[in-house]
Amino acid sequence: MNINKPSPSHLWRWFDPRDKSIGTIAFIINRLSAIGLTIYLFLHLAVLSKLVAGSQAYDDFLILAKSPAIKIGEMFVIAGGIIHGLNGIRITINSLGFLLKIQNGLLVGLMIIALAAIVYFAIRMFSGA
Amino acid sequence: MNDTIWTIELKIFRQRADAQRYFQTFQIEINPDEYVLDAIEKVWAFHDRSLTFRHACHHSTCGACGMLVNGIEKLTCITSIRSVTQNNGKLLIEPLRNFPVLSDLVVDTSSMFKALEEIGFNQVASLPSACLPYERKTLEHERSEYQRLVDCIECGMCISACPVSLTDSNYLGPAVLAAAHDASSQPLSNKILEIVDSRDGLWRCHNAFECSAVCPSNVEPGLRIMKMRQTVIAHRIKKLFSRG
Structure with missing residues (x-):
């Protein structure tokens, strides 16, 4: 079989970062964060559906939500949202034909902002502020 | 170009039409200032005349010799051996992705x-x-x-x-x-x-x-x-x- 032809079955290779440029790393990060945020959306809807089961079921969940494991999970959601959002801003700017010569620098700059924002939220969340 | 000679191992993708693909390994001696295309030509000239690959101008004008060198797209006629491996090092040579393979390193563009x-x-x-x-x-x-x-x-x-x-x-x-x-x-x-x-x-x-x-x-x-x-x-x- 000629495996070299384009095929949807090659989708997994989107996530192979070996020998790739910074643009593809951003491409991979954007897909991973999008998948993570989509999973979170369904989890969020599932949690909200507990309201139907009555106030006690929801209160039990809120106790669970304060556990460190869930907080770490929430931190991943915040990180995913920030990274995906800022990367999306870069893509929009570039897609409108602007800042193309500095698109790598733009990505690095936005990811530094993302890192700073993630650290800020982590401190706030885990210090209880 | 100096007189240095390196020994390198070329692992080359082989496939005929829709037959089973495999990799074949060749050891050659080459000046590190020569190019990857020179190394492939040496394999063809001294080891295996059945190896098929595309090449023409040898100075980056025709675009025929694009291949994957160690997983990265390279125009092999302007990619020096020194820039992609070292003495006693290895080179993985594969055809371009996303085009059907016709034979070995030749793809249908x-x-x-x-x-x-x-x-x-x-x-x-x-x-x-x-x-x-x-x-x-x-x-x-x-x-x-x-x-x-x-x-x-x-x-x-x-x-x-x-x-x-x-x-x-x-x-x-x-x-x-x-x-x-x-x-x-x-x-x-x-x-x-x-x-x-x-x-x-x-x-x-x-x-x-x-x-x-x-x-x-x-x-x-x-x-x-x-x-x-x-x-x-x-x-x-x-x-x-x-x-x-």
Whole structure:
């Protein structure tokens, strides 16, 4: 079989970062964060559906939500949202034909902002502020 | 070129039509200032005459010898041995991705050439049209009737590197969209607009810019696709306000 032809079955290779440029790393990060945020959306809807089961079921969940494991999970959601959002801003700017010569620098700059924002939220969340 | 001789191991992809693929290993001695294409030719000349690969000009003009060298798209005639391995090192040589393999390292790039023809790709263009948008600033004193060869050598390496071309056989691909940008530097024709402003055209690109990273000729397909988007968006807005 000629495996070299384009095929949807090659989708997994989107996530192979070996020998790739910074643009593809951003491409991979954007897909991973999008998948993570989509999973979170369904989890969020599932949690909200507990309201139907009555106030006690929801209160039990809120106790669970304060556990460190869930907080770490929430931190991943915040990180995913920030990274995906800022990367999306870069893509929009570039897609409108602007800042193309500095698109790598733009990505690095936005990811530094993302890192700073993630650290800020982590401190706030885990210090209880 | 100095007299140094390196011993290197070439692991080369082999496949005939739809037969089972495999890798064959060859050990050769070569000057590190020679090129990867020279190493492949040595394998063909001294080890295995059945090895098939494409090559012609040997000076990065024809675009025939694009291959994967250690997993990265390289024009093998200008990739020195020294830049990709070391003495007693290894080289993995594979055909370009996203094109059907015809034989060993030879891929069928006819789909790209057909699409280029459809878009009206011309190898000679007016000076402003052949240059990248940011290069045009230096052309103020040049006369627009001057013509030159466009930079694209139709090697197909941008299509090989593109993640979207990897999964979607209908996607026009960076080479074709860059050519469309080249052809559309003059007023946008309805024919080009119809081809590029489509599901498999400009809007399928996902901004990985891998095409620009591997292009050996500084065509910057990624930049051209984005500039073309800008042109198409401007065209749509104009159309919207000219309806009344």
